[in-house]
Amino acid sequence: MSDPTLLSARGLRLSFGAIPALAGVDLDLWPGEVLAVVGESGSGKTTLLNVLSGRVRPDAGVVWYRDPDGALHDVHAMEAPLLRRLHRSDWGFVHQDPRQSLRMGVSAGGNVGERLMAAGARHYGRIRASALDWLAEVEIDPARIDDLPRIFSGGMLQRLQVARTLATHPRLVFMDEPTGGLDVSVQARLLDLIRRLVARHGLAVVLVTHDLAVARLLAQRIVVMRRGLAVETGLTDQVLEDPQHPYTQLLVSSVLQA
Amino acid sequence: MPDMMLRTEGLTKGFTLHLQGGLRLAVLAGIDLAVRAGECVALTGPSGAGKTTLLRSLYGTCRADGGRILIRHRGTLLDLAAADPRAIVAVRTETLGYVSQFLRVVPRVAAREIVAEAAIARGQAPAAARAAAEALLLRLAIPARLHDLPPATFSGGEQQRVNLARGFVAGHPILLLDEPTAALDAANRATVLTLISEAKARGAAIVTILHDAAALAAAADRAFPMTALQDAA
Numbered sequence: 001m002s003d004p005t006l007l008s009a010r011g012l013r014l015s016f017g018a019i020p021a022l023a024g025v026d027l028d029l030w031p032g033e034v035l036a037v038v039g040e041s042g043s044g045k046t047t048l049l050n051v052l053s054g055r056v057r058p059d060a061g062v063v064w065y066r067d068p069d070g071a072l073h074d075v076h077a078m079e080a081p082l083l084r085r086l087h088r089s090d091w092g093f094v095h096q097d098p099r100q101s102l103r104m105g106v107s108a109g110g111n112v113g114e115r116l117m118a119a120g121a122r123h124y125g126r127i128r129a130s131a132l133d134w135l136a137e138v139e140i141d142p143a144r145i146d147d148l149p150r151i152f153s154g155g156m157l158q159r160l161q162v163a164r165t166l167a168t169h170p171r172l173v174f175m176d177e178p179t180g181g182l183d184v185s186v187q188a189r190l191l192d193l194i195r196r197l198v199a200r201h202g203l204a205v206v207l208v209t210h211d212l213a214v215a216r217l218l219a220q221r222i223v224v225m226r227r228g229l230a231v232e233t234g235l236t237d238q239v240l241e242d243p244q245h246p247y248t249q250l251l252v253s254s255v256l257q258a
Numbered sequence: 259m260p261d262m263m264l265r266t267e268g269l270t271k272g273f274t275l276h277l278q279g280g281l282r283l284a285v286l287a288g289i290d291l292a293v294r295a296g297e298c299v300a301l302t303g304p305s306g307a308g309k310t311t312l313l314r315s316l317y318g319t320c321r322a323d324g325g326r327i328l329i330r331h332r333g334t335l336l337d338l339a340a341a342d343p344r345a346i347v348a349v350r351t352e353t354l355g356y357v358s359q360f361l362r363v364v365p366r367v368a369a370r371e372i373v374a375e376a377a378i379a380r381g382q383a384p385a386a387a388r389a390a391a392e393a394l395l396l397r398l399a400i401p402a403r404l405h406d407l408p409p410a411t412f413s414g415g416e417q418q419r420v421n422l423a424r425g426f427v428a429g430h431p432i433l434l435l436d437e438p439t440a441a442l443d444a445a446n447r448a449t450v451l452t453l454i455s456e457a458k459a460r461g462a463a464i465v466t467i468l469h470d471a472a473a474l475a476a477a478a479d480r481a482f483p484m485t486a487l488q489d490a491a
Contacts, residue, residue, distance in 0.1 A: 234321070238343075
């Protein structure tokens with residue numbers, strides 16, 4: 001299997017003072033693949049996401065991204081404007097707290113439209129039509145297109161963030177605990193939505209979650225992080241049903257059965 | 259042998275339980291199993307003999323410690339025990355169907371979609387896949403009014419029949435069936451046995467676990483007896 005990866009990381013290291021958040025991590029992601037990064041708080045999974053997406057520079061190691069033309073880019077050697085353009089079009093980032101990427105003083109439609117404009121769209125009618133489509137895709141009543149996100153519920157805010165992120169048809173989306181902090185019923189709806197959108201648009205996703213049920217539902221593959229190291233990786237059912245590493249066995253056996 | 263669909267050579271699998279002080283459980287040792295096209299082989303033996311572990315190893319869920327698992331995929335024999343994750347995904351999509359004992363329900367996805375998904379993934383047109391899914395659900399006595407509903411609220415038996423429909427709908431050349439007739443009434447059991455013989459007739463190789471002696475006699479061409487390693491001489 002030598003078909004090209006979309007994203008590859010080799011030897012990622014990053015310490016915060018004496019604490020190694022990443023202690024030598026290799027990772028590969030293929031087009032259209034959903035990869036879950038699991039582990040408890042402090043295992044380094046969010047740091048890994050930030051380094052993979054070029055938001056935080058590692059002490060050592062390299063992250064390669066292959067653009068649609070097949071050219072490889074060293075993410076941390078890219079010039080800032082180029083990286084920003086990547087984040088505005090080819091890539092997306094879904095934060096645990098939607099307020100981190102949404103503008104609360106701009107209408108719901110404006111939040112989607114703004115991302116389209118940042119990626120080069122100029123025609124007002126088409127931007128508004130696309131915003132309406134995306135609100136419908138994430139099950140937000142199109143009648144609320146001119147409402148401010150400030151008055152939206154947590155679940156709606158998260159769905160709006162997903163709409164905003166996907167509006168430019170990215171190929172690669174980074175997700176940091178997208179269902180964290182939501183009620184269970186709201187979580188189920190968001191998970192189902194993400195699952196459908198990922199399949200329909202053939203997205204590649206690096207998904208950070210501490211919730212193994214979320215990983216099982218969305219991901220084809222899992223990486224288990226512990227103390228800055230990827231201690232185990234494999235297909236989702238392999239890792240969850242035949243865990244090899246002592247830490248993975250502990251994680252899997254600690255899940256409460258509903 | 260061109261009609262050999264699945265063959266294990268010296269398949270060995272154990273579990274190391276790190277939370278129990280590294281306790282080592284040997285489950286499979288030197289398993290040589292061969293299944294041809296159109297043949298149904300039933301794994302038999304007491305609980306704890308490793309039947310489910312063998313079935314899960316054949317699907318790549320349990321990672322083999324030793325030996326080979328040869329699967330006829332895209333015309334050649336591929337060693338699943340040495341395949342990378344993406345190759346395993348491709349084998350599962352195109353070649354290997356698996357029916358587990360319980361349906362893993364996805365919130366908000368209708369029964370028809372859960373079943374049709376497997377056929378669409380294998381390349382069927384969505385409309386044809388949905389029609390095939392509906393027909394199979396009806397044969398397994400899931401009435402049309404339930405097809406639009408997510409199976410989360412279905413009874414255990416109904417969920418298992420949705421699971422069976424999902425396993426049979428896509429026409430995989432190899433089927434792995436973990437107790438397909440458990441929890442079914444007589445009529446549905448008969449339907450499953452018919453589905454197995456139809457799959458055999460189109461050339462599918464089937465490995466199954468069957469506890470029910472009548473079902474075993476009706477569906478299986480031969481038994482593959484297993485014993486727990488601790489009990490073996």
